Amino acid sequence: MSDALDPINFEFDPLRSTTVTLPSEAVTWAVQIAQRVPDSTQQWSTFLRAMALQGLQQWLESGAVDLALNYDRYQPPDLEIAGRVGNYRLCLVAQGSLSEEVITIPTATLDDASEFAHLYILAEVQEEVNQVTILAGLRRDRLLAQRRTLGLVSQPNGTYRIPIHCFNTTPEDLLLYLTCLNPAQISGPQVSGTETATAPLFTVPQTSPLPTQTRDSINVGRWLLNQLDAVADSLAWTLMPPLAPATALRSMRTPVEQLEDILRDLRPTGVTIPPNARGAYTDLQTMGLPFRLYALTWTLVEPHPPEWTLFLFLGPAPGEQLPPGTRLIMRDATAVLAEQTLAQGNKSGFLYAQAIGTWDEAFTATVELPNGNTLNWPPFVFQPEGADG
Structure with a gap:
């Protein structure tokens, strides 16, 4: 290819x-x-x-x-x-x-x-x-x-x-x-x-901050309870079982195994995922886009008030490649917190971004395509005991 x-x-x-x-x-x-x-x-x-x-x-x-x-x-x-x-x-x-x-x-x-x-x-x-x-x-x-x-x-x-x-x-x-x-x-x-x-999955480029209300948000806090909220379910997210360390490359990999391999490749850079992390993924092939987006979340118990983290990985669907120039952006209500752009010749073939905030903070994810069109997800929020909506 x-x-x-x-x-x-x-x-x-x-x-x-x-x-x-x-x-x-x-x-x-x-x-x-x-x-x-x-x-x-x-x-x-x-x-x-x-x-x-x-x-x-x-x-x-x-x-x-x-x-x-x-x-x-x-x-x-x-x-x-x-x-x-x-x-x-x-x-x-x-x-x-x-x-x-x-x-x-x-x-x-x-x-x-x-x-x-x-x-x-x-x-x-x-x-x-x-x-x-x-x-x-x-x-x-x-x-x-x-x-x-x-x-x-x-x-x-x-x-x-x-x-x-x-x-x-x-x-x-x-x-x-x-x-x-x-x-x-x-x-x-x-x-x-x-x-x-409800917040659309696919929107034209925009510069204004996205909303942070929990209404029509993806509640990743429920993932820790082994539950998928209604908004994530409606957007075709799939809850993953707890991760296990990847020990070898596999020729045929499940989404969970693919993410484990990505995390193994990132370990030398200092990226570590605690064993209590839970995650989900969504495939975009039904939209004609060869992407798979993973989201991981876990709590940070030491700070007061308590904090949570959202870790996003954007990678290709099996047998595909991300096009150079694809960009992953993570924002809070006021600013860009993290972003990565896939450079020409990048052999890893995936992008990642992380954000940490208190339980009342929300984060949004945007994938910008090389032609300037963007995919925006509803805000990710952390409400472990929140109503499933």
């Missing part, structure tokens, strides 16, 4: 155009499907939506990763769910050349517990030149998180009015989500209401 992984797994061509020119048959379909709408006042908006749907399909199919857009070609595009990509339900918002400051979306796309939209995609239609531009996107979980601040109120016509600045997901990130991310991670709550969404 070569040192560099196929870049298709990690990044999309930044030069890829977000504007497509529709062939004549696509325009003809849009005209004909719009004419099927009995209400003549709705035919123009249906035509724009049909043009946008054709443009989205062509854009998705034009990349190195061919994403299939599924929709009913014999019915006018739905106002709510225009199409699907895999398990993603997409709400397509089409606008003409004259942009608006407020976008309307059907309330059902946000509130319907079984048929909500995972992603809202904003597209501009320039019908005079048969062109469609994919402008930006909006994730359901982020819209739910802003629900109160936006003051969303259902309009008499069954829509919400969304400021256009909320559509801040780039087309490149839309492709990354559709290719790599399980849609459940950006769904947010499954019921209507004003509660905020």
Whole structure:
């Protein structure tokens, strides 16, 4: 295997155009499907939506990763769910050349517990030149998180009015989500209401501190009780048995054995793990990323007040390699506590970071990919007797 992984797994061509020119048959379909709408006042908006749907399909199919857009070609595009990509339900918002400051979306796309939209995609239609531009996107979980601040109120016509600045997901990130991310991670709550969404696993780069509340946090304190909290379980973490010293390399290694080998390699550097440490790991192959993240925790009994530590290891999935430039970052509420970047030619192939704090402190983990996209986990907290939530 070569040192560099196929870049298709990690990044999309930044030069890829977000504007497509529709062939004549696509325009003809849009005209004909719009004419099927009995209400003549709705035919123009249906035509724009049909043009946008054709443009989205062509854009998705034009990349190195061919994403299939599924929709009913014999019915006018739905106002709510225009199409699907895999398990993603997409709400397509089409606008003409004259942009608006407020976008309307059907309330059902946000509130319907079984048929909500995972992603809202904003597209501009320039019908005079048969062109469609994919402008930006909006994730359901982020819209739910802003629900109160936006003051969303259902309009008499069954829509919400969304400021256009909320559509801040780039087309490149839309492709990354559709290719790599399980849609459940950006769904947010499954019921209507004003509660905020759970912290997403995969987010675009950010510089503001992540929240430190125990709500929607990974409670590693329960690991010491041989329990996995609900948040970690929902994010596909697996609790590991107590570690044992690794004595030899193994050709076929379990996740626990792989971590034991990593710890053995680190022993000459002074890194030691006490026997009372407990840990868990999560694999990211389901997102198309060849990573495995380990987390270990234990208590430090001598300080007063008592302290705990979080030790993170980022390594490749079996048979894979981390791409050079991958970075592991650990933060508390105000600052970066530790970070490591995988250098070109690094033969160890893994990164690690450690933080120590009192029981009321929380830490966050970020993996930054070579293309600048990041994966952020909910805060790690230490509440051994905390409720499982």
